[in-house]
Amino acid sequence: MLRLLLFCRGQSARQATARAAPPLTLGVSPRMLPSTMVEESTEILAHERVTESYYLLTLRAPGIAPRVQPGQFAHLRIWSRPDALLRRPFSIYQARGDTISILYKVVGKGTAALARMQPGERLDALGPLGHGFALPSPDGPEPILVAGGYGMAALYLLAERSPRRGIVFVGGRRRTDILCEAEFRALGWEVRPATEDGSYGVRGLVTEPLQVELQRHAAHRKLYACGPTPMLRAVARLAEAFGLPAELSLDEHMCCGMGVCLTCVVPVRTDGGWEYQRACTEGPVFDARQVLWEIPA
Amino acid sequence: MNLSVQLGPLRLQNPVTVASGTFGYGVEYARLLDLNQLGAVTVKGICLRPVRGNPTPRTAEVTSGLLNAIGLQGPGVDGFIRQYWPFLRQLRVPTIINIWGTTIEEYAEVARRFDQLEGVGALELNVSCPNIKEGGAQFGTDCRLLARVVAACRKATRLPLITKLSPNVVSIVPYARAAEQEGSDALSIMNSYPAMAIDIETRRPRLANGVGGLTGPCIKPIAIKLVYDAARAVRIPIIGMGGIQSAEDAIEFLLAGATAVAVGTANFYAPRTALEVIEGLQRYMQRHGLTDVRDLIGRVDMPGAAGPAASENTCTPAESRMQQ
Numbered sequence A: 001m002l003r004l005l006l007f008c009r010g011q012s013a014r015q016a017t018a019r020a021a022p023p024l025t026l027g028v029s030p031r032m033l034p035s036t037m038v039e040e041s042t043e044i045l046a047h048e049r050v051t052e053s054y055y056l057l058t059l060r061a062p063g064i065a066p067r068v069q070p071g072q073f074a075h076l077r078i079w080s081r082p083d084a085l086l087r088r089p090f091s092i093y094q095a096r097g098d099t100i101s102i103l104y105k106v107v108g109k110g111t112a113a114l115a116r117m118q119p120g121e122r123l124d125a126l127g128p129l130g131h132g133f134a135l136p137s138p139d140g141p142e143p144i145l146v147a148g149g150y151g152m153a154a155l156y157l158l159a160e161r162s163p164r165r166g167i168v169f170v171g172g173r174r175r176t177d178i179l180c181e182a183e184f185r186a187l188g189w190e191v192r193p194a195t196e197d198g199s200y201g202v203r204g205l206v207t208e209p210l211q212v213e214l215q216r217h218a219a220h221r222k223l224y225a226c227g228p229t230p231m232l233r234a235v236a237r238l239a240e241a242f243g244l245p246a247e248l249s250l251d252e253h254m255c256c257g258m259g260v261c262l263t264c265v266v267p268v269r270t271d272g273g274w275e276y277q278r279a280c281t282e283g284p285v286f287d288a289r290q291v292l293w294e295i296p297a
Numbered sequence B: 001m002n003l004s005v006q007l008g009p010l011r012l013q014n015p016v017t018v019a020s021g022t023f024g025y026g027v028e029y030a031r032l033l034d035l036n037q038l039g040a041v042t043v044k045g046i047c048l049r050p051v052r053g054n055p056t057p058r059t060a061e062v063t064s065g066l067l068n069a070i071g072l073q074g075p076g077v078d079g080f081i082r083q084y085w086p087f088l089r090q091l092r093v094p095t096i097i098n099i100w101g102t103t104i105e106e107y108a109e110v111a112r113r114f115d116q117l118e119g120v121g122a123l124e125l126n127v128s129c130p131n132i133k134e135g136g137a138q139f140g141t142d143c144r145l146l147a148r149v150v151a152a153c154r155k156a157t158r159l160p161l162i163t164k165l166s167p168n169v170v171s172i173v174p175y176a177r178a179a180e181q182e183g184s185d186a187l188s189i190m191n192s193y194p195a196m197a198i199d200i201e202t203r204r205p206r207l208a209n210g211v212g213g214l215t216g217p218c219i220k221p222i223a224i225k226l227v228y229d230a231a232r233a234v235r236i237p238i239i240g241m242g243g244i245q246s247a248e249d250a251i252e253f254l255l256a257g258a259t260a261v262a263v264g265t266a267n268f269y270a271p272r273t274a275l276e277v278i279e280g281l282q283r284y285m286q287r288h289g290l291t292d293v294r295d296l297i298g299r300v301d302m303p304g305a306a307g308p309a310a311s312e313n314t315c316t317p318a319e320s321r322m323q324q
C-alpha cells in the first residue's frame, strides 16, 4: 500500500490554483499512476518567437514546477479552439522556481492557436506527467544526448541536472531547426550539430556523426534521445550495435495524458513476450532494449 | 435538496457517474478529484481474459469530437480484481463494472465471476463489441441476440444489471424494451457512434483500425433524442451519456428522461467535469426552486407529445462494427 502524501509536499499559498484531491490510500502499484500530477490554471508570463516556427512559452505553474523530473511533460488545454477538444502534450523544457517553460513548433491547429496567446492569459495545465529520464550517476557511464528538433526541449533538464557533462548531438533539416545550442553549451555540454541540408554543422542525419563518435570510443557511455521516431529507431540500432544502454523519449499521440484512454500505447518487450505500455504513464521515456518497433505477428 | 436517485436496486447519492472507458479504473483520477463525491465510478470494459487491443493510432480528434478504436484493451477479470479492486472496494460510492464477451456464454461467465465478488455496485453490459461469434451479428444491433445476452446475464447474477445500448439502430425502442423484458434494471444510452476520418495527405484512415466510434460534444443531440425515445418506451431508469461537458448538458439529458448521467470524453480534457456537473446541477435546482432532482426527469415540455409510433416496435437489426 502506498500512501499518497507526496503531492502535499511544499504546500503553501502558491498551491491555491493547483487542485489535488485529499490523500487516499491506494491499493495499487505506484507505477500505475501518473506520479505527482496536478491540474492548475497557469498564467502566461512570457511568450516569444525564437525561430521562424518555434516559440518559447513561460508559465507560472507553482503546482507543477517544483515536481518536474527531466523528460516529463505538461498537457495543455488550448481553450481558444473549442472544436479542438484535446489537450496537447509538450515536454517541460525548463523549470525554475514556480515557472515552467515550453519550447514548441507550430505544426497544426492547436499549436497555431497557442502561438496567438498573450502574456496574462491563462492556460489550464496538467503535469508533470509521465516517467522521465533516469539521471546519470556521477561515476556511471558518460551521458551522450541525441536530439532532433524539439527533442532538445525534452533533454534540457536532464543536461542541467546531470552530475556529469558529455556530448549533445543535435540534428535538424536546416539551421533554424537547431535549437538551444547556446543553452546547452552554457551548461558545459559539448554540442555537435548536424543539418540535412548542410547549412549548419555536419551535413547529414544526426545519427551519422554519432556513429562516427561511437566508433571512435563507445565504452562506458550511455545514450539519451528524443526526436522523431526514425531517429529514435536509428539510435536504438546504434545502441544495440555498440552494446550501450539507451533511454528514448517516444513521441506518441495522446489523448488523456494520464493513463486512462489507452491511446498512446507502445509495444514493449516483457519476460514472456510483449505488452502495450502507455507512453503517458510508463513512458514517454523507455529503455531502448524494451521497445518493439513493430508489433510481433 | 435531494440529489439521490435509484437505478433499480442501486442507490446513487447523486445522478452523476462517468462513462466506461473514459475514467480508467478510477484510481488514475484519485489525485485530481475526490471520487467519493461522484454518484458512482464506472470502469473500463472487462472481459474474461486480458486483451491487448488495437494497433495505433487508436484515437483521432475530429471537429468537436473524438474517434476511437481502442480495441477494449484490459486486464481481464482476474487482473482487474487483483490490480484495481482493492482500491475500488474501499470507495464509499458504488462501482459499476462494464463487462463484455465474445459469446453469450462469456458474458454470463463474466457476470457470474463478478457476482461472487463482494461489494460490486452494478454490472453494465457493453453490447456493442467487435469479434462476435453468434451468427456474425452484433449483440447491440440485433434485438434477439441482445435479449439472449441480457437473459443469460440475468440468470448469472443478482447484481443490478444495466444494459448499454448502441445508437446504431433505426429505432432504439425495441432494444430498450428487449433489455427491460429480460430483466435489465436500467439502460445506458448511448455508446459511441460508428464513424471514420481520413488523412487526405496519406489517403489512409486516421485510425489504424480504419473505423471507430465517435464520442464527445458533437454526439450530444443524437444521444438526447435516443434517451427521449427510450424513456417513453420503458419503465426502467436510464443513464444518459454522450458529449456531456457541463451541468447544462447533463440537465438536458435529465429533461429528456434520463435518471442519471455519465461524463465521458470530457474526462480526457477536463478531468473535473463530473464534479462541476454536480455543483452546477445544484445551482440550477436552486435557481428553479427545485428540491428534488427527480422532478427534472423526463420533464421536457414536448409539443404534441405522444407514445412511440407502433412501427418503431419491431426489431430492426442494423449493421455495425464498433470498437472501443
Ligand SMILES: Cc1cc2nc3c(=O)[nH]c(=O)nc-3n(C[C@H](O)[C@H](O)[C@H](O)COP(=O)(O)OP(=O)(O)OC[C@H]3O[C@@H](n4cnc5c(N)ncnc54)[C@H](O)[C@@H]3O)c2cc1C
Pocket (backbone or CB within 6 Å): A073, A086, A087, A088, A089, A090, A091, A092, A102, A103, A104, A105, A106, A107, A108, A109, A110, A111, A112, A150, A153, A154, A250, A251, A252, A253, A254, A284, B061
Ligand atoms: C511526450 C511528448 C512531448 C512533446 N514535446 C513537444 C515539445 O517539447 N515541443 C513541441 O513542439 N512538440 C512537442 N510534442 C508534440 C506536440 O504534442 C504536437 O506537435 C502537438 O500536439 C500538435 O498539435 P496541433 O494541434 O498543432 O497539431 P494537429 O496536427 O492539428 O493535431 C491533431 C492531433 O494530433 C496530435 N499530434 C499531432 N502531432 C503530434 C506529435 N508530433 N506528437 C504527438 N501528438 C501529435 C495532437 O496532439 C492532436 O491530438 C510532444 C509530444 C509528446 C507526445
Ligand SMILES: Cc1cc2nc3c(=O)[nH]c(=O)nc-3n(C[C@H](O)[C@H](O)[C@H](O)COP(=O)(O)O)c2cc1C
Pocket (backbone or CB within 6 Å): A261, B019, B020, B021, B022, B044, B045, B046, B066, B068, B070, B072, B098, B125, B126, B164, B190, B191, B192, B215, B216, B217, B219, B241, B242, B243, B244, B262, B263, B264, B265, B266, B324
Ligand atoms: C476511449 C474510449 C473508450 C471507451 N471504452 C468503452 C468501454 O470499454 N465500454 C463501453 O461500454 N463504452 C466505452 N466507451 C463509450 C463511453 O462509455 C460513452 O458511451 C461514449 O463515449 C459517449 O459519451 P461521451 O460522448 O461523453 O464520451 C468508450 C469511449 C471512449 C471515448
Ligand code: FES
Pocket (backbone or CB within 6 Å): A253, A254, A255, A256, A257, A258, A259, A260, A261, A262, A263, A264, A265, A278, A279, A280, A281
Ligand atoms: S494518453 Fe491516454 S492513456 Fe496515454
